[in-house]
Amino acid sequence: MSSDAFVRQLAAYWSGDLLAVxxxxxxxxxxxxxxxxxxxxxxxxxxxxxxxxxYGLVCMASTALTVFAGYPALWYGGQAxxxxxxxxxxxxxxxxxxxxxxxxxxxxxxxxxxxxxxxTTAASIWSASAIGVLxxxxxxxxxxxxxxxxxxxxxWGSRIEAWLPSHQAVGIxxxxxxxxxxxxxxxxxxxxxxxxxxxxGSLAICHDDGQSTWKFVxxxxxxxxxxxxxxxxxALQGWSDVVKFSLAHARN
Numbered sequence: 113m114s115s116d117a118f119v120r121q122l123a124a125y126w127s128g129d130l131l132a133v134x135x136x137x138x139x140x141x142x143x144x145x146x147x148x149x150x151x152x153x154x155x156x157x158x159x160x161x162x163x164x165x166x167y168g169l170v171c172m173a174s175t176a177l178t179v180f181a182g183y184p185a186l187w188y189g190g191q192a193x194x195x196x197x198x199x200x201x202x203x204x205x206x207x208x209x210x211x212x213x214x215x216x217x218x219x220x221x222x223x224x225x226x227x228x229x230x231x232t233t234a235a236s237i238w239s240a241s242a243i244g245v246l247x248x249x250x251x252x253x254x255x256x257x258x259x260x261x262x263x264x265x266x267x268w269g270s271r272i273e274a275w276l277p278s279h280q281a282v283g284i285x286x287x288x289x290x291x292x293x294x295x296x297x298x299x300x301x302x303x304x305x306x307x308x309x310x311x312x313g314s315l316a317i318c319h320d321d322g323q324s325t326w327k328f329v330x331x332x333x334x335x336x337x338x339x340x341x342x343x344x345x346x347a348l349q350g351w352s353d354v355v356k357f358s359l360a361h362a363r364n
Contacts, residue, residue, distance in 0.1 A: 124189035133183050137176070144168075144175035144247045147259040148240045154266040155233055162220055162233050170216070170237055171244040174209050178248025181205050206245055213241040236266055280361070281311065282341065286326045286348070287356040294324065294353065303330050306347055307338030329362050 124130070148171025149164040156163030180187075181202040217234030239262045246255035288294060300310040314329035332338040341359050348357045 121189065127190070130186055130190065133186055137179050140175050140179050140247050141172050143252070143255075144172040144244045147171060147243050147247070147255060150259055151236060151240050151243070151262045151266070154263060155236065160233055162237060167237065167240045170213065171240040171247075174213075174241040174244025175248040176244075177205055177209055178202060178245050182249070202249065209241055209245060210238075213238050232266065236262060280332045280338075282308065282330045282332075282344070283360045283362040284326075284328055284330050285358045286354050288324045288326070288353050289355050290322045292324070292353045294326070299326065299328070302347075302351065304333070306344050307333055308344070309333055 145168045149168040151171070152162065152164040152167025155167065217237050220233045220237070221230040239258065243255050243258050243262070246252075246258060286299075296310060296315060303309055308330040311329040311331045316327040318325040318327070341361075345357070345359055348354055348359075
């Protein structure tokens with residue numbers, strides 16, 4: 113390749129059309145970073161591992177992978193010899209984004225006993241990628257609305273849940289004294305005195321060397337009258353048949 117041909121080929125990457133498209137892509141990326149960070153602020157405020165940077169990067173990367181597919185005629189400096197052989201389909205790019213975000217979302221979901229955490233973070237990361245895709249294809253109004261709805265749901269959704277009628281659950285593990293036998297009716301009676309009841313189908317019993325361990329979920333009957341965990345723990349300490357116990361909110 114001669115030096116003149118090389119210069120012309122290099123100059124094609126800095127033509128007026130390409131510069132205009134690059135400026136448009138830059139504005140799309142800046143907007144995606146802003147909207148993604150807006151959604152991620154709630155996670156950062158609550159001390160989650162995925163915060164503003166994670167959400168901003170996810171949204172911005174989704175935009176970058178989507179917006180470039182809209183300008184195939186300008187790929188590789190607008191050289192027809194390359195672009196003519198390329199079959200561009202933005203929907204395939206979106207499928208790849210969704211698959212990649214699925215792996216990222218799975219990485220933030222953790223299970224500890226009956227407590228599952230990270231589901232809201234995973235769902236909101238998926239939402240951030242959808243915001244980026246909307247920006248990439250030019251639906252700016254829809255992207256702004258989705259960002260506002262996502263941030264609102266994450267900030268005020270828990271307050272709405274707390275206001276609506278619900279049955280919170282507590283995971284309980286009891287270890288009884290050696291030789292002591294109990295039954296579900298006795299445990300359910302004790303729980304009802306504290307404002308809870310034994311969840312049907314959650315009971316698991318382990319018997320080893322004459323000692324029984326009961327694992328189950330207790331559901332709140334009336335959250336306005338149910339004992340908090342510290343009072344429930346104090347009641348279990350006063351139960352002479354129990355030598356060891358553990359309590360944890362059964363959340364997901």
